[in-house]
Amino acid sequence: MAGLQVARMYQTKNDLPESTRVEAIGLLNQRLAESIDLQTQCKQAHWNVKGASFIALHKLFDEINEDVEEYVDLLAERVVQLGGVAEGTVSVVAERSTLAGYPLGLSTGSEHVGALSDALAAFGRSVRLGIEEMDEADDADSADILTEISRGIDKWLWFVEAHQQA
Numbered sequence: 001m002a003g004l005q006v007a008r009m010y011q012t013k014n015d016l017p018e019s020t021r022v023e024a025i026g027l028l029n030q031r032l033a034e035s036i037d038l039q040t041q042c043k044q045a046h047w048n049v050k051g052a053s054f055i056a057l058h059k060l061f062d063e064i065n066e067d068v069e070e071y072v073d074l075l076a077e078r079v080v081q082l083g084g085v086a087e088g089t090v091s092v093v094a095e096r097s098t099l100a101g102y103p104l105g106l107s108t109g110s111e112h113v114g115a116l117s118d119a120l121a122a123f124g125r126s127v128r129l130g131i132e133e134m135d136e137a138d139d140a141d142s143a144d145i146l147t148e149i150s151r152g153i154d155k156w157l158w159f160v161e162a163h164q165q166a
């Protein structure tokens with residue numbers, strides 16, 4: 001994986017070939033950075049949304065945050081299961097995440113719906129590309145984890161985007 005570094009590898013009795021594990025660890029750490037970034041964006045929206053739909057969106061954005069926190073854990077722990085080091089510090093995330101920065105000046109429900117649906121869609125695309133790569137690398141379990149995350153993100157994108165579709 002170009003541009004992705006594996007900090008170190010631990011010995012494991014996991015029978016996936018080392019080359020597969022190295023590739024999966026790089027990809028999963030990249031998605032880990034993006035998922036942590038997404039989680040902070042959900043909270044940013046949860047805290048700052050205002051207007052007539054305040055309470056519905058405030059609660060919705062926190063529900064999404066809770067699911068994304070589970071995705072963060074799934075990704076990080078898969079990295080460690082494969083003998084890698086989960087790289088989830090704020091400084092790594094800031095350097096590595098490919099998501100656009102969440103704008104700080106947003107206020108209305110429709111502004112936050114727009115920004116958070118952009119972030120969900122971008123993360124969803126990145127996760128879906130990861131499914132393909134993990135399929136090609138013959139790591140069915142990482143592909144399965146990414147598929148679970150992708151399914152959840154597609155659902156949450158619907159929940160957020162529905163506010164703009166009427």
Ligand SMILES: [Fe+2]
Pocket residue numbers: 046062
């Ligand atoms: Fe809260």
